[in-house]
Amino acid sequence: MTEAAAGELRADCARCFGLCCVAPAFAASTDFALDKPAGQPCRNLRPDFGCGIHAELRDRGFPGCTVFDCFGAGQRVAQETFGGRDWRAAPQTARQMFDVFAVMRPLHELLWYLTEALALRPPAELAEELSAALAETDRLATDSPQTLLTLDVDAHRGKVNALLSRTGDLARARGGAAGADHRGAALVGRDLRRADLRGANLRGALLIAADLRDVDLTRADLTGADLRAADLRGADLSGSLFLHQSQLDAARGDRHTRLPARRTHPAHWSMLPLTPHRPSRRRSR
Structure with a gap:
């Protein structure tokens, strides 16, 4: 190579x-x-x-x-x-x-x-x-x-x-069944704070300005997901799949947003108001 x-x-x-x-x-x-x-x-x-x-x-x-x-x-x-x-x-x-x-x-x-x-x-x-x-x-x-x-x-x-x-x-699907299939879904501006998105297929999903505060996105496939202005404050993306730095740069977040290794908190996030910190929701299936 x-x-x-x-x-x-x-x-x-x-x-x-x-x-x-x-x-x-x-x-x-x-x-x-x-x-x-x-x-x-x-x-x-x-x-x-x-x-x-x-x-x-x-x-x-x-x-x-x-x-x-x-x-x-x-x-x-x-x-x-x-x-x-x-x-x-x-x-x-x-x-x-x-x-x-x-x-x-x-x-x-x-x-x-x-x-x-x-x-x-x-x-x-x-x-x-x-x-x-x-x-x-x-x-x-x-x-x-x-x-x-x-x-x-x-x-x-x-x-x-x-x-x-x-x-x-x-x-x-590791550790159980795969999550919901939202591939290519139009979720612009949606309040997804109560959605179970663990293991979800979000490939190509339109999540522009979606509210994902405190959402657990472990094993969610974010390939090509449009996260412009999505609110990721307090969200757990540490175990998400195929999350690129440019997607984070286009989103909103704070110091409570958990990221995968080799991804960094964008500088402009520090200028956003903090959301009251709550642990990401982890529902049993």
Whole structure:
């Protein structure tokens, strides 16, 4: 396994060329303070590819930037695929570089999920399939720009997602039956404080502004769940599955929110009011 697959699955902006600030389009909204066409640099991008308002992004109307993670795709495109040549010094590479970034980012996201899946110690046969998918995904990410641009990312993602879903289902059922199936459910703004979500399938669920205060999410599969503005104060996510840091960055929480290892309490949580602490509800089944 290459270094990228093993240990570079988080953004390292110092080794990138501001690709997330140039390649995608922004639509003026509560996440972005301006419209920006794809391929055009954000007005806040500095000549050294740093962000001119990085410390003030939320206050200046760019919370969407604070929750974006390329899973390390940016530095891989910059340093490996294009050999350290930046799009300003070599403008002829710009369009191709931006298009490759759009392919590399989902590949690196899959690498992250596959790594997390293997850490759950699935049965040997499934672990072998996951390891093979990890190796194949990383191999695809090493291809040339021309080859990457011909890749059917959706087809590859579909195959990998089937493995990840199987892994999540097995992990959710450990210690008893799996929890409720809310896969893809529209739970926007819902008060879920009395819901039993232990072992629940919340893959792709819309939990925007949902009230999850003090909820026990042990073994809940949170793959791709939209947690923007979800209230996680006092919630127990320490045993949740496939929870990414960017999901936490988009949510609300406090020092009583319990997180998995290698996840951190976002800095902006410290500015939110504390909820009266109560132990997470643990119902018997």
